[in-house]
Amino acid sequence: MRLKLVTFLLLACLLNSIGYAISIGVSPGRVTFGNLLKEGYAERTIRITTNSPEDITAHFTPSGEIVPWIKFEPNNTVFSMSSTNPHILKIIIIPPNDTRSDSYSGKIDFVTDRFGSPTGRAGGLVKAAVTMTLLATVSDIETIACRAGAFSLKDIEIGFPIELSYTVNNDGNVRIKPKVEFDIWDQLQENLILTEEFTSEEILPTVEKKFVKQIFPEGLEIGQYWVNIDIDECKAGTLTSFSVVEKGGIIDNGLLEKVSNKVWAYVREPIEIIATFKNTGPRTASAKFKGNIKLEDKIVEVIETEEVDVESGETIGLKTFFEPSEPGRYVISGRIIYNRKMTFEKGSILNVRPAPEKQQEGKTTYVLLVIYLVILISILFMIRKIIKAKKKRK
Numbered sequence: 047m048r049l050k051l052v053t054f055l056l057l058a059c060l061l062n063s064i065g066y067a068i069s070i071g072v073s074p075g076r077v078t079f080g081n082l083l084k085e086g087y088a089e090r091t092i093r094i095t096t097n098s099p100e101d102i103t104a105h106f107t108p109s110g111e112i113v114p115w116i117k118f119e120p121n122n123t124v125f126s127m128s129s130t131n132p133h134i135l136k137i138i139i140i141p142p143n144d145t146r147s148d149s150y151s152g153k154i155d156f157v158t159d160r161f162g163s164p165t166g167r168a169g170g171l172v173k174a175a176v177t178m179t180l181l182a183t184v185s186d187i188e189t190i191a192c193r194a195g196a197f198s199l200k201d202i203e204i205g206f207p208i209e210l211s212y213t214v215n216n217d218g219n220v221r222i223k224p225k226v227e228f229d230i231w232d233q234l235q236e237n238l239i240l241t242e243e244f245t246s247e248e249i250l251p252t253v254e255k256k257f258v259k260q261i262f263p264e265g266l267e268i269g270q271y272w273v274n275i276d277i278d279e280c281k282a283g284t285l286t287s288f289s290v291v292e293k294g295g296i297i298d299n300g301l302l303e304k305v306s307n308k309v310w311a312y313v314r315e316p317i318e319i320i321a322t323f324k325n326t327g328p329r330t331a332s333a334k335f336k337g338n339i340k341l342e343d344k345i346v347e348v349i350e351t352e353e354v355d356v357e358s359g360e361t362i363g364l365k366t367f368f369e370p371s372e373p374g375r376y377v378i379s380g381r382i383i384y385n386r387k388m389t390f391e392k393g394s395i396l397n398v399r400p401a402p403e404k405q406q407e408g409k410t411t412y413v414l415l416v417i418y419l420v421i422l423i424s425i426l427f428m429i430r431k432i433i434k435a436k437k438k439r440k
Contacts, residue, residue: 068158069097070104070174077137079182081189083219085143088252092178094125094133094156101126103159104133110152112182115139124159137180145184152180191217192224192249194282196256197275200329200358201289203296204268207260208288209330211357214257214280216249222279223248228261229274239263239271258330258355266290299327302382302389303361305337313370313401319349320363323382323389325356332356335364337380337393341372349380356384370398 072094079088096102105124108116119136127133157175196213216222223245230240240263249255268290276283303322311317321335334353338345351364370376379393 068102068174070156070158070176071095072156072176072178074178076179076181079139079180081187081219082139082141082182082184083186083188084141084145084184086219087138087140087221087250088219089136089138089250090252091134091136094127094135095129096127096132096158096174097129099129101128101131104156105159106135106154106156108152108154108180110150110180112139112150112152112180115141115145115182116152116180139182141182141184147185148183150182150184152182154178154180188220189218190220190222190279192222192280193217194224194277194280197284197286199273199286199288201291201296202329203293204266204290205293207262210259210261210275211330212257212259212275212277213254214246214249214277215254216251219251221248221250224277224279226259227274227276227278230263230266231272231274233270233272235272239266258357268292296328298329298331298385298387300325300331300333300356300382300384300387300389302335302392305335305378305380305392305394307368307378307394307396309395310397310399311370312399313373315369315398315401317368317370317396319366319368319378319394321351321366321380321382321392322361322363323356323384324361325358325384327385328358330355330357331384333362333364333382333384335366335380335382337378337391339368339396340377340379341374346371346376349378368396370396373398373400 072092074092077090077092079090082088094104094106096104103124103126107123116137116139119138125133125135155175155177158173193215194212196211198211200209202208210226210228212226214222214224225243225245228240228242228244229238231238242261244259246257247255270287270289272285272287274283274285301324303324305319305321307317307319321337323333323335325331325333332353333356335349335351337349339347339349347368349366349368351366354362354364356362364382368378376396376398377393378396379391381391382389
């Protein structure tokens, strides 16, 4: 009995040294797509979490009758996550035109695989899994419904366009393009100065979309103005005001907070570079990150992101990718260009190692396993020898 107990404890310690108890969760646990039209569209965003403080790799497998109708963003069934960096997954469903009006189901199994990122080295892991249920109802009834809000106008300098921002939620099952009515009144709200009507861009069912519209009024002098904004289709509207100030009265300001990326990587590994920009000025700024990547003081690549509108007070990450072709110490640096202005330059370091050999990794794992087995057998042999010696003494 003592020998069995000691053996059990040794095996438990051995397993504990090469594996870790990891949990995985998904929220929500059930996703329902109701009142879908044939060839319609719907999307839902879910969050996959874990208790692991280190990066772990996981994968998911969809199954069921609605699998051919769904796709995912990002479009990759393998992903990495940690307790501070959950994985966000968008599920999109488009039923075929010949689908019968009925209820359908499916599921997605999420399973942990190993420690490390998909392109990094593997580590031991006790697998965990969770299942999410998918339900879909297809019908022939068209539903038009939407919500609108978050109307906002910024003060402008004389001669500059007015910037109107608003948000529309499409709660129906058909695509919509809501019309916006825009009326400008003088300070006393007695004289109508400008009336304009425009159509919003198309919004897919179940989608929330934010718009920024520039309006170019003529003849607005310095002073305060009132604006009526109405979106009849969504039964929404507001009364707000803005001011026109002299040139130079509004000063654009922005800050490049940091340039971030992985510190260590391998050759041919895609590296995500994020330039974090904060618009500290009073109006929307059109911003992009522009810089270069050097290896031993030689420029190996010029990088530039797409231009993005950043609202006042908003912080955004401008992303680009780089794939190193050789090992070494790379220096990434650049600036944010916004509204004809530039931030101070900032940068980061990327250390690139030669690509790991999978065979070598497999050999290392095999050698460690052999060593563990030899140690375990040696301990069991010594315990048995000690027990025999005690019996001889008696």
